[in-house]
Amino acid sequence: QAEDGIRDYKVTGVQTCALPIWKSTTLLQAAWNYRERGMQPLLLTPRLNTRDGLGRIASRIGLDADAHSFSEHDSLLEIFRCQHQSSPIACVFVDEAQFLTRRQVSELCRIADEQAVPVLAYGLRTDFQGALFEGSQYLLAWADVLSEIKTVCHCGRKATMVLRIDATGRPLRSGEQIQIGGNESYVSVCRRHFHEGLAERSGPQLPFSDLEED
Numbered sequence: 001q002a003e004d005g006i007r008d009y010k011v012t013g014v015q016t017c018a019l020p021i022w023k024s025t026t027l028l029q030a031a032w033n034y035r036e037r038g039m040q041p042l043l044l045t046p047r048l049n050t051r052d053g054l055g056r057i058a059s060r061i062g063l064d065a066d067a068h069s070f071s072e073h074d075s076l077l078e079i080f081r082c083q084h085q086s087s088p089i090a091c092v093f094v095d096e097a098q099f100l101t102r103r104q105v106s107e108l109c110r111i112a113d114e115q116a117v118p119v120l121a122y123g124l125r126t127d128f129q130g131a132l133f134e135g136s137q138y139l140l141a142w143a144d145v146l147s148e149i150k151t152v153c154h155c156g157r158k159a160t161m162v163l164r165i166d167a168t169g170r171p172l173r174s175g176e177q178i179q180i181g182g183n184e185s186y187v188s189v190c191r192r193h194f195h196e197g198l199a200e201r202s203g204p205q206l207p208f209s210d211l212e213e214d
Contacts, residue, residue, distance in 0.1 A: 023122040024052075024095055025059035026149060030120060031093050039090035042083050043067035044076065046099040057095045067095065070104075077107040080115070089117055097123030100135030109142055127177050128164035128186065130194065153190035161194035163187050171197040 027043075034041040045057050045067040058064035068079060076094075083089055092111060094100065100108075100121070108119045125136045132140070140146065153159040163171045164186055 023124075023149070024057055025063060027093050027095055027120065027122045028057060028059055028063040028065055031065065031091075034091050040087050041091045041093055042080060042089045043093045043095070044079070045069055045095040047071045048099060049096050072099075072101050072104075074104075075107060076104050077110055080107075080111050080117075084115070084117075092117060092119040094119065094121035095123075097121035097139060098125070098127075098133035098136045099123070100139070102134060102138050105135060105138040105142060124162060126161065128162055128172065128175075129177075130161060131177070133177070151188050153188065153193055155190060155193060157190035157192070159188035160191055161189055163189055163194060163197070173197075 031041045031043060043057060043065060045052075045055065047054065047069045048071075052058040052064070055067055055069040056064060057067045068083070070076060070079060076092075080089065080092060092108070094108070100123075108121060111117055112119050121135075121139060123135060123139075124133065125140070126132055151159045164175065165171055
């Protein structure tokens with residue numbers, strides 16, 4: 001298992017990036033670079049990501065942009081072809097790429113390989129229990145280049161994992177894999193503090209040794 005929890009999955013001609021905190025900011029900045037040069041990017045975001053509003057990608061520093069929303073049943077290849085016919089697409093950007101299905105990751109590979117259009121997909125590698133998302137699993141398996149965007153745990157180490165926390169800041173161990181949230185629900189930590197369940201420097205250490213392992 002790689003040390004980094006957030007990666008930049010790059011498939012030939014298609015680049016996918018994943019990071020715990022700044023993924024949307026990085027995506028929006030990269031998309032702006034294309035627009036600034038007169039090239040048309042295609043922005044995609046999962047429909048289940050309702051935090052920013054349907055068909056919107058927003059960052060924590062105030063950047064935002066319209067995007068084409070898709071469900072798990074949609075064909076990203078068909079969406080691309082439709083948009084590409086009306087206005088040539090120079091690059092495809094996918095936010096929250098961990099929510100992609102296996103088929104959709106395969107379609108991104110086809111866009112890169114058959115259409116020679118770069119694809120950048122941004123998302124998390126693992127969930128709050130340390131397990132791979134479906135999208136992340138196949139991006140890791142099929143990408144040509146994997147790049148991480150580093151962030152830091154409260155202890156100063158590289159943050160590679162994500163804790164889900166409740167309203168009091170206590171880490172949670174169980175629940176649905178997908179739960180949309182921001183700083184109020186998730187915190188990025190190093191592997192040590194993920195296993196210790198320590199969400200912040202001044203908070204109490206919450207050992208999980210008394211819990212049964214699966």
